[in-house]
Amino acid sequence: xxxxxxxxxxxxxxxxxxxxxxxxxxxxxxxxxxxxxxxxxxxxxxxxxxxxxxxxxxxxxxxxxxxxxxxxxxxxxxxxxxxxxxxxxxxxxxxxxxxxxxxxxxxxxxxxxxxxxxxxxxxxxxxxxxxxxxxxxxxxxxxxxxxxxxxxxxxxxxxxxxxxxxxxxxxxxxxxxxxxxxxxxxxxxxxxxxxxxxxxxxxxxxxxxxxxxxxxxxxxxxxxxxxxxxxxxxxxxxxxxxxxxxxxxxxxxxxxxxxxxxxxxxxxxxxxxxxxxxxxxxxxxxxxxxxxxxxxxxxxxxxxxxxxxxxxxxxxxxxxxxxxxxxxxxxxxxxxxxxxxxxxxxxxxxxxxxxxxxxxxxxxxxxxxxxxxxxxxxxxxxxxxxxxxxxxxxxxxxxxxxxxxxxxxxxxxxxxxxxxxxxxxxxxxxxxxxxxxxxxxxxxxxxxxxxxxxxxxxxxxxxxxxxxxxxxxxxxxxxxxxxxxxxxxxxxxxxxxxxx
Numbered sequence: 108x109x110x111x112x113x114x115x116x117x118x119x120x121x122x123x124x125x126x127x128x129x130x131x132x133x134x135x136x137x138x139x140x141x142x143x144x145x146x147x148x149x150x151x152x153x154x155x156x157x158x159x160x161x162x163x164x165x166x167x168x169x170x171x172x173x174x175x176x177x178x179x180x181x182x183x184x185x186x187x188x189x190x191x192x193x194x195x196x197x198x199x200x201x202x203x204x205x206x207x208x209x210x211x212x213x214x215x216x217x218x219x220x221x222x223x224x225x226x227x228x229x230x231x232x233x234x235x236x237x238x239x240x241x242x243x244x245x246x247x248x249x250x251x252x253x254x255x256x257x258x259x260x261x262x263x264x265x266x267x268x269x270x271x272x273x274x275x276x277x278x279x280x281x282x283x284x285x286x287x288x289x290x291x292x293x294x295x296x297x298x299x300x301x302x303x304x305x306x307x308x309x310x311x312x313x314x315x316x317x318x319x320x321x322x323x324x325x326x327x328x329x330x331x332x333x334x335x336x337x338x339x340x341x342x343x344x345x346x347x348x349x350x351x352x353x354x355x356x357x358x359x360x361x362x363x364x365x366x367x368x369x370x371x372x373x374x375x376x377x378x379x380x381x382x383x384x385x386x387x388x389x390x391x392x393x394x395x396x397x398x399x400x401x402x403x404x405x406x407x408x409x410x411x412x413x414x415x416x417x418x419x420x421x422x423x424x425x426x427x428x429x430x431x432x433x434x435x436x437x438x439x440x441x442x443x444x445x446x447x448x449x450x451x452x453x454x455x456x457x458x459x460x461x462x463x464x465x466x467x468x469x470x471x472x473x474x475x476x477x478x479x480x481x482x483x484x485x486x487x488x489x490x491x492x493x494x495x496x497x498x499x500x501x502x503x504x505x506x507x508x509x510x511x512x513x514x515x516x517x518x519x520x521x522x523x524x525x526x527x528x529x530x531x532x533x534x535x536x537x538x539x540x541x542x543x544x545x546x547x548x549x550x551x552x553x554x555x556x557x558x559x560x561x562x563x564x565x566x567x568x569x570x571x572x573x574x575x576x577x578x579x580x581x582x583x584x585x586x587x588x589x590x591x592x593x594x595x596x597x598x599x600x601x602x603x604x605x606x607x
Contacts, residue, residue, distance in 0.1 A: 127441065130448040132235045136222045139229075139312065142173045145181055145335065146318035148188035149328025155180045160337070162311055165232030165454035166445050166489040174311050177334035179343040182303070185332035186347050189274045189301040192329030198271050198299050202258030209254035209296060211324040216247035219320065223313055227285055228445045230312040232454030232490070233408050235446050245570060246289035249588070252572035253297035256593060260298065263590055269597045271299030272375070273351035276344045278365075279314075280357045281307035281456050282411035282512075288314055290576075290587045291354050292331060298596035300352065301330050305344055308337040309457050350374065352596060356413075359510075359536075359581045377585030377595045379413065379577055381510040382538030384559065385531035386416030386567065389524075390424045392543035396565065398429075398436050401516070404541060404567040406440060406452055406494050410514040411460075413582075414539035416567055418507060420527050423520045430498060430518060438481040440494055452514055455490040464492050464513035471497050471506030476517070502533055510536070524549065528556045538578030541567045560586075 142159065144151040154175040162171050177185070197205070216223065223246075224238035233242075260269045275295045279287035284306060295302050306314035318333050334340055338361075345353060345368050353376040355365050362380040369376040386404050388397050404416030421429050445453030455461040472478050480493040492513055500507050500517040507517050521527040531540055540559040542550055554562045560578035563569060570576065575591035577583065585595050 127449040132225055132446045132448060134225055134229065137225045139172050143315050144175050145177050146333040147185045154178060160308065162230060162309065164229055165456050168488050171230060172312065174335045176336040177340045182334055182340065182343040182347060185303045185334050186274060186349050188329035189303050189332055190349055192327060193273055193301040196327045197301050197330050202260060205296060205299065206254045206257035208324060208326055209250050209257060209293065213247045213250035213254060215320050215324055216243060216250065223285060223316060226316055227313050231281060231284060231310045232445050232456050234450045234453045236448055237408060242283060242286050246285045249289040249293045249572045253293040257297040263593055264599050268600050272596055272598055273300060274349060275300045275302050275352040275354065275596060276350040277302060277354045278305045278341050279307060281310040282408060284310040285313045287356050288317060294592045295596045298593055300596050303332045303334060303344060305334050305336065305341050311335045362583060375595060378583035379587060380581060380583040381536055382413045382578065382582050383418060383510055383534045383536045384414055384416050384539040385418045385420050386541040387420045387527050387531060388422065388429065389544040390422040391545045393545065394429065397543040398433055400541065400543060400567045401433060402436060405516045406514050407568055409452055409455055411456060411512055414561060416541050417511060417516060419516055419518045420521050420530055421518065423522050426520045434479055434496060437494055437496065442483050442491060442493065443486055452494055455492055455513065458490055460512065461490040461492060464511055464515060467506055467509060467511050468495060468515055471504055474504045476500045476504060476506060502530060524553060528553065532558045535581040537580035538582035
């Protein structure tokens, strides 16, 4: 136990130090090819356009591999393969047989967890301890969970007939590449659909490693197809006339474009978009636990989290000491090499995202916010941003209204629960929120009043495959995870239809 009066000595002459020795994770478990093709009909194929794009390590700015850029013709091949597989094999396969494949995928993800975690960190920039302890285990857990539903769909929707929709087009973001893949692919396969998946252009490598895993488990050709590329590839998938279901996780602006395209063709769509979550701390909260929750809520994965608690609302009576304690805790957060097991905050995913974060923080300061950043040394190479706290923030400031998608926390205050609700709901988004208080009745009242799809109480950023996740307003619609995550991939009708 230490305090500011009796600090722990950091001079090595005293016999110990607060410095952490580097603990880098070995990359020997990962083999990265020079070039990657598209995964269509169970095989890796060259793109028809012969176009490639580089994927780069955010922490070192070094080239990792060249990846195929799928054209509209390539997407058409992938959708055709998915349609044939659905018609001939997967759509009519008994649920218990589909479940076996999902179990195999889940087990392979567990057995190859270190390989996937290291590659996720290399390509995305997130700390290895997050890839290792959160992303990959949760991805495997989703495949295990939906494997259990594959032969029980009649129990999932009792008294109703259910059937797969057909070919699902899915587009995932760069912040949780493998987890978002699992959120979408696992329920789609369990429900009897086939998939054409487009990973983010900055983080395609774990999806391509997943394609190799699918070959290893013997998944029938065409059940899952992976087309890499940028916006044009995604647009070709969204506009393809033979796609029966669309699912997208990403920015609100792109989500609106996809929604318009889907509505024009009458295709059902699930959208999980941006957020500007309020993290609300009352004066009766357990302060030390709340501090840890706030740190996890905004600095986890460099703040590249749609449900990040980016707006901290602190009750006025404790605001000053709470923020001071938060600043002291932030000074202990370690920023650096994502492959180092000691690192808490890794690299920003791209130079473009770093520029956006930098711009919004500068605008916040110009509008009157007070900037705090811990005195930490950033690596010489790579895209890094110091964890940031902005105080004296007003609701009209851009920093309080726009999604930063970075390690930046805006601090506001409130006096009453009613004021906290009003400020928390003063956003076009509605994805998540957090509450810290010792009073259960206050938790229930707040949760009922907050316009957010997910509300955490005395914790934050907790996910489970059995629990649905999603928002409303400009945070999208539909749910992923849990029983609710199956429904978008099924046509549910009155009894008398065929159940598979």
